[in-house]
Amino acid sequence: MAAEVRFDRVTCAFGPVKAVDDVSFEIAEGEFFSLLGPSGSGKTTCLRMIAGFQYPTAGHVYIHGKDDTRLPPFERDVNTVFQDYALFPHMTVADNVAYGLMVRGVAKAERRRRAEEMLELVRLGGYGDRRPVQLSGGQRQRVALARALINHPRVLLLDEPLGALDLKLREEMQTELKQLQRQVGITFVFVTHDQTEALSMSDRLAVFNQGRIEQIGTPAEVYDRPQTAFVAEFVGTSNILRGPVTKRLFGVEGPVSIRPEKIVLRPDNEPAAGPDTGALATIAEVTFLGAATRYRVALAGDEATHLMVTAPNVLTAGQALPSGTRVRLSWGPETWQVLA
Amino acid sequence: MRSDRRPPADGRPRAGWGLKAAAAFTVLFLHVPMAFIVLYAFTTEDQSYVFPPPGLTLKWFAVAWERQDVWNALWLSVQVALTATLTAMILGTLAAAAISRARFFGREVVSLLVILPIALPGVVTGIALRSAYGLADIPFSFWTIVVGHATFCIVVVYNNALARFRRTSGSLIEASMDLGADGFQTFRYVVLPNMATALLAGGMLAFALSFDEVIVTTFTAGQQTTLPIWMLSELVRPRQRPVTNVVAVFVIAVTFIPILTAYWLTRGSETTADAGGK
Amino acid sequence: MTARSQPHPLGQAEPQVRPARTRSLSRRLSGWLYGRRGLFLLILLLPPLLWLGVVYVGSLFALLLNSFFAIDPFSGMVVPEFTLATWAELFTLANFDIIVRTVTMAAVVTVAAALIGFPLAYYMARYAGPRMKAVLYLGVMLPLWSSYLVRLYAWKLILAKEGILSWAAGATGTTWLLDGILGLPVIGGPSLSVSYLGMFLVFLYIWLPFMILPIQAALERVPKNLLDASSDLGARPGLTFRKVILPLAFPGVVAGSIFTFSLTLGDYIIPGVIGASRLFIGQAVYMHQGTAGNIPLAAAFSVVPIVIMAIYLTAAKRLGAFDAL
Numbered sequence: 020m021a022a023e024v025r026f027d028r029v030t031c032a033f034g035p036v037k038a039v040d041d042v043s044f045e046i047a048e049g050e051f052f053s054l055l056g057p058s059g060s061g062k063t064t065c066l067r068m069i070a071g072f073q074y075p076t077a078g079h080v081y082i083h084g085k086d087d088t089r090l091p092p093f094e095r096d097v098n099t100v101f102q103d104y105a106l107f108p109h110m111t112v113a114d115n116v117a118y119g120l121m122v123r124g125v126a127k128a129e130r131r132r133r134a135e136e137m138l139e140l141v142r143l144g145g146y147g148d149r150r151p152v153q154l155s156g157g158q159r160q161r162v163a164l165a166r167a168l169i170n171h172p173r174v175l176l177l178d179e180p181l182g183a184l185d186l187k188l189r190e191e192m193q194t195e196l197k198q199l200q201r202q203v204g205i206t207f208v209f210v211t212h213d214q215t216e217a218l219s220m221s222d223r224l225a226v227f228n229q230g231r232i233e234q235i236g237t238p239a240e241v242y243d244r245p246q247t248a249f250v251a252e253f254v255g256t257s258n259i260l261r262g263p264v265t266k267r268l269f270g271v272e273g274p275v276s277i278r279p280e281k282i283v284l285r286p287d288n289e290p291a292a293g294p295d296t297g298a299l300a301t302i303a304e305v306t307f308l309g310a311a312t313r314y315r316v317a318l319a320g321d322e323a324t325h326l327m328v329t330a331p332n333v334l335t336a337g338q339a340l341p342s343g344t345r346v347r348l349s350w351g352p353e354t355w356q357v358l359a
Numbered sequence: 360m361r362s363d364r365r366p367p368a369d370g371r372p373r374a375g376w377g378l379k380a381a382a383a384f385t386v387l388f389l390h391v392p393m394a395f396i397v398l399y400a401f402t403t404e405d406q407s408y409v410f411p412p413p414g415l416t417l418k419w420f421a422v423a424w425e426r427q428d429v430w431n432a433l434w435l436s437v438q439v440a441l442t443a444t445l446t447a448m449i450l451g452t453l454a455a456a457a458i459s460r461a462r463f464f465g466r467e468v469v470s471l472l473v474i475l476p477i478a479l480p481g482v483v484t485g486i487a488l489r490s491a492y493g494l495a496d497i498p499f500s501f502w503t504i505v506v507g508h509a510t511f512c513i514v515v516v517y518n519n520a521l522a523r524f525r526r527t528s529g530s531l532i533e534a535s536m537d538l539g540a541d542g543f544q545t546f547r548y549v550v551l552p553n554m555a556t557a558l559l560a561g562g563m564l565a566f567a568l569s570f571d572e573v574i575v576t577t578f579t580a581g582q583q584t585t586l587p588i589w590m591l592s593e594l595v596r597p598r599q600r601p602v603t604n605v606v607a608v609f610v611i612a613v614t615f616i617p618i619l620t621a622y623w624l625t626r627g628s629e630t631t632a633d634a635g636g637k
Numbered sequence: 638m639t640a641r642s643q644p645h646p647l648g649q650a651e652p653q654v655r656p657a658r659t660r661s662l663s664r665r666l667s668g669w670l671y672g673r674r675g676l677f678l679l680i681l682l683l684p685p686l687l688w689l690g691v692v693y694v695g696s697l698f699a700l701l702l703n704s705f706f707a708i709d710p711f712s713g714m715v716v717p718e719f720t721l722a723t724w725a726e727l728f729t730l731a732n733f734d735i736i737v738r739t740v741t742m743a744a745v746v747t748v749a750a751a752l753i754g755f756p757l758a759y760y761m762a763r764y765a766g767p768r769m770k771a772v773l774y775l776g777v778m779l780p781l782w783s784s785y786l787v788r789l790y791a792w793k794l795i796l797a798k799e800g801i802l803s804w805a806a807g808a809t810g811t812t813w814l815l816d817g818i819l820g821l822p823v824i825g826g827p828s829l830s831v832s833y834l835g836m837f838l839v840f841l842y843i844w845l846p847f848m849i850l851p852i853q854a855a856l857e858r859v860p861k862n863l864l865d866a867s868s869d870l871g872a873r874p875g876l877t878f879r880k881v882i883l884p885l886a887f888p889g890v891v892a893g894s895i896f897t898f899s900l901t902l903g904d905y906i907i908p909g910v911i912g913a914s915r916l917f918i919g920q921a922v923y924m925h926q927g928t929a930g931n932i933p934l935a936a937a938f939s940v941v942p943i944v945i946m947a948i949y950l951t952a953a954k955r956l957g958a959f960d961a962l
Contacts, residue, residue, distance in 0.1 A: 072533050074672055091671035092536040093664075105534035109552040119538035122548070170539060374764040381756035386773065388753070389780045389845065392791035395801060399794055408797035410804045454685035457678050469682065472689045478895075479943060480903015482919040483700070484693075486926055486939045490703040491696035493715070493932055510693050513685065542667030564782060571784045574906065577923070590786045594793060594910045607787045618782045622775060 021084060023048045023174055023206040024069055029078035031064050038064040040230035041078070046174075046208060046223075051200050053209045053217040056227030057253070065227075066176050066210045071095050083173055098167035099176040103183070104159045106151040112138070112162050113147030119170040137165040141199075157188045164199070174206045181216065193220055214254045218242060226250050242278075246359050251276035258282075258326045259358070264318070268298055274358040279327040281354035284314060287345040297349030300326065305339050312339040316346060393611065400604040408600070423605040429589065436586040439501065440569040443508035447565045448558060450509070451516030459524035476511040484511060485578030492579070499581025507579040508572060512565035519561035519625065520554060527553050560624040563617035571614055586610065704937035713930055723933040727941075732921070736941055739918040742833070743901035746840040747894045750848040753841075754893065755886075758849045762856030777853075781846035789910060792839045796830040796911060803829075826913055836912035840901050847896035855889025856882070891956045898949060902942045918942055 022045040031039040039061040046052045054062035067073040068080055071092035080088045087095055098119070106115050114121075116137050117130040125133075138144050141161035151159055160180060167175055177196075181189045197220050200207045211217050217224045218238040225235045226249070234241055234250045245251035248259050257276045260268065265275045287299060299319035306313040311329045318324045328348065332339075340346065374382075400419060402412035423429060454473055458466060476484050488507050497503065531553065535545040573587035580588060586606070593603040670677045706715050707722040726732075761773045780788065795801045806815040819825040819832065826832030859882060905919025916924070918941055926935035 070533075070537055072537075089672055091541075091668040092533065093539050093541050094668060097537075099534070099537045101530045101534055103528055103530055105528055105530035107531060107534070107549060107553075118535070118540070118548070122535075122538065122540040122544045166534075166538065374760055378756055378760055378764070381753075382760035382773075385753055385757040385845070385849070386776055388842065389776065392788065392795060392842065393780075393783075395794055396787060396791045407799050408794045409799040410794075410801040450685040450688050453681050457681040457685075460674075460678060460681075469686070472694070473685070475689075476693055478899065479946065480899055480919065480939075482903040482905055482922050483697075483939045483943055486922055486932075486935055487693075487696035487700040489926060490932055490936055491692075491699035494699050494703070506692060510689070513689070536671075541664045542670060543663045567782050571786065573786055574904070574919075578926070587784075587786050590790070591906065594786065594790060594906075603790070607784075607790050610784045610787050614783045615779065618779060619775075622778065626771075 021048055022046065022081070023050070023083055024052075024208065025081040025084075026065070026068075027079040027081065029065075029068065029075045029080060031061075031068060031073060032076045037230050039068070039075070042230070042232055043078075044225055044232060044235055046206060049204055049206055051197070051207045051209065051220060051222045053211060053221040053224035054227060055211055055214060055217040055224050055254070057212055060227035061230040062210050062212075062225075062227045063178060066099075066178055066208060069174065069208060070097055070099050070176055096173040097176060098170055098172040098174075099178065100160075100163045100167050100180045102178045102180065104151075104163040104180075106159055106162055106166070108151055110151075111147060112143070112149050112151065112154070115151065115162055116147075116166045116169055118166060123170075133169060134165075137169050138162075140168070140202075141165045156184055157192065160184065160192065164196075168203060172205065174208060175200075177207060177209045179210055179212070181211075181213075189216075196220065218254070226254060228253070244356055245276055246356075248274060248276070248358050251356070251358060256327065260324065260326075264321055264324055267321075269355060269357075271357055275355050276358055277326075277350060277355040279313065279329040280311075280331075281350055282326065282328045283349045284316070284328045284330055284340075284346050285349075286340065287347050297347055300346055300348055302340055302342050302344045302346060305342055307339060314340070314346075316348065319345075396604065396607050396611065400601075400608045402601070402604070405601045419601040419605050423602045423609075426602060428584070429586075429602065429606060432584045432586045432589040435501075435583060436570055439504050439508060439585060440566050442501075442505045443512050443569045444562050444565040446505065446509035447512035447516050448562050451513045451561065451565075452520045452554070452558060454513070455517050455520035455524055459521055473514050473517050477514050481511075481574035482578075485575040488575070489578040499579065499583065501583070503579045503581070504576055504583065504585070507575045508569040511572075511575065512569055515564045515568060516558070516561035519557045519564070523554055523557035556624040560621035563621040563624070567614045567617045567621075571610070700936045700939060703933050704940060706933045708931045708933055715932055723937045726934060727937045732938070735916050735918060735921050738915060739902060740945065742837065742840065742917070743898045746837060746844065746901045747848075747897045749837070749841050750845050750897045751852075751890050751894065754845055754848040755852060755890070758852035758856060758889075759882075759886075761849075761853045762859075777846045777849050781850070785843060786906075788843055789839060789907060792835075792842060793830060793910060796828070796835045796838070798828040798830065800830075830911055831913060833913060836908060839907050839911050840904070843907070844897040844900050847900065848890075848893035851892035851896075852886055852889040855886050855892070859885045888956060891953045895950065895953055899942075899946050902945060 024046040026042055026044050029039060029042050030037060038059075042061070042065065054065055056062045064073060068075055069082070071087070071090055071094075074089050078088075079086055082095065082097060106112075107118065110118070113131065113134045117125075117134040120130045120133060135144065135147060138147055141164050143158060143161050143165065146154070146158070146162075151162065154162065160183075163180070180196075181192050184192060193216060196207075196209075209217070209220065218241075221238055223235065223237055224241060226233045226241060228249045234246045236244070241250060241254055245254065245257065251257035251259060255278060257278055259274055259276050261274045265271055265273065269275050283297075300316040301319065301322075302314050303317045303325065304315040306315075308329070309332075311331045314328045314330065316326050316328060318326065326348070398412065399408070401415040401417065403414035403416045404412055405419075451473075454469060458469060484507065488503070488510075491497075492499070492503055531549055532545055535549040536542075540548060571587055573585075573591050576585055576588060577591070584592075590603065590606060590610070593599065597603065670680075703715070704723055705719050705721070706717055707720045708714070709716050757773070757777075761770055765773055797803075803812075803815065806812045815829075818834065819827070819829070824832060824834045824837075826835075829835040829838075863881060863885075903919050905917060905923045908917040908920055909923075918938065922935045922938045924935075925931040925938060
């Protein structure tokens, strides 16, 4: 499939600060692609360069194979759902949705009809005559979506669109967005700082840090095979081990990441079930999480090194191992990852 | 001031009687004198300002209505105010748009430049313009008045427009362009409708300011008579007290309307005129 | 979003989704400008900058320039040659008197406005409910914006010898008090309408709203919890007021004083209509340019309030007054 969006060594500097620093990536047609990173990592600037609100200071941005690096936003086949929705407060919902058609000179009756169709699509049929202020946050979000989709863009950009919603509504909208994307079949570029959101929704994601991309891949790749310490810690939680301890435990040089839930923990007195990879440790702290229990354990022979271990509460009926218990830790061969 | 008691049931602290009395006194001080003007418009006495009025009559309204010199002065004032307001609205809005859009070198200089005409005493602005006209050999005309008025009205429009620009989300403009509207369409369909009430409020206040202005005008009008200049000449040498009384009441009415409208247009959103002095 | 039986809008075979874009002039122009934001800002700024920079600042320079010319004593014409004669003329004892008189009046008016404006501003900011606050706000705004001349005229009525104040003194049997006050040296005079006391009252009345609003704005910014914290720590209300509220309100007072001081300093109409026949700065400027036609001297004189205000503003800036504007 052709690349819908391509960044070729793009840099965007504001004075001495490089918000985006020599970034290259491709987004395939029809993909749900997330730009994930903490605030100030350059993900929003990248989105703005796709939309055309910001021009790169170096490099090229291609949209559907065409060099659109310095094309103003109103000439691009790209539409945006803004973080604050940016609905026009002086217009009705229907006029908001039909705005893209209006400025292109589509006749009024046609606009009216198409706007209503779009509102139906986002389940807001019949809301056309209201004003944005009369809508709830979730409803405004849907209007913003309908407005951005009415022009049939090649790419839909979403700038932290769920940030302003409460948790429950947010989870609902995640599912709806995903369904909507399948339904309309266009490329979605989704900016978020919420790693669970990025993992659950994306086909692929790019993890940003300090203006650079740390890793690009499918959610499973990024989660299971983090290539840098930043990715390992930002996407999910991870134990990162450095120094001689990695040689002893994993037989490799360099830092190693292992997820807390990949470590199997059993009391030292039970016989080992499988091949004896692993180490002895002592439980230092126990936290009950409901579905699982989280242990902080100190490695035997290397007491300064602590590891987090989450054990699902499958068999135990609320009876976690007490603090101070000697335990044996083990892990499968593919569960850990050497970091760059 | 022993007024800071713990909040009563409604959650708001109650003011002590001393504070209330002082506040009430100030409000009365600000408003009672205006009431006397209205009273004097009906007095039968036409040679002095004697109080209490010996009798009340409506005849001075009819007399004033017949006065062509008052009508001429009023018409000149209205024309000047309209022209100056329009000029100030364009210039003030442009300046506010530029200042609100970006942080650039010299931003403070622009702000200072806009505020200067009201920050400096009116007599300075007046004599400065007068000197410039003198040096450039420009004869007094309608336009020499307008230039002065527009200059000090810019700040009023600027303040209102800037407050609204800052309150209006910048992403509205981006949203419009994102949806395919070019700069001119965005201005027409998004910027202007969102600014309308703020601009109207600024325009109203600019009108009130210009309609009433006398200090700068005396330097830039030459022999022309605006309504305030007509009033000033009556103040210095009273000749037709009853007519002056009626005109004063009329001026109160004419300036209250735009002020109240401006307040109503921007109520609940931003302060209208705090920094917009005269 | 449930999948619907009808074909969804984006999937429909629309005949022409996007009409061929007309690359109109406005479109091309705004596209060209979009990438040149600095230029766009410059275009926005150019008209107001030209107006204010050329017309206004240019006039101020013309003013300054004029002050270095002098008038020909015989023909009464301005001689456009550089001279310091006009400035020398300015620094005479009589003119020094005028400056002292004006600055004193401006200072007294400012202090009085702060004293009687503060309680109302304080009440508005701390005690008034939303409705009351709106009413009071409008109550201060209306006089601020309404006609200066009409408000001056009102006081001409009130202060006149046959006017309301004299009548009120007679009605309450306090004519002796009024006469006593008028008999005082300096501030007194034959009647209130031709005394410094009367002039002071008018100045106070006209510029008072300019003092109230900045104080109120500054007080509004005092966080409520700061006051609660102070009283929680055991401070008596009086102490809270002195140690917490007053220091925080002070920038507002200074901001307001900029207006009252500057406006009084430059006014020439009030001293002309109400008050003794001694000149104030504004009157001197007006007189020299008008009847005497001596624009150079008028120009030099008008530099005086500019210098005074520059000193005042520098001091005010140190006191943090600009944050309260």
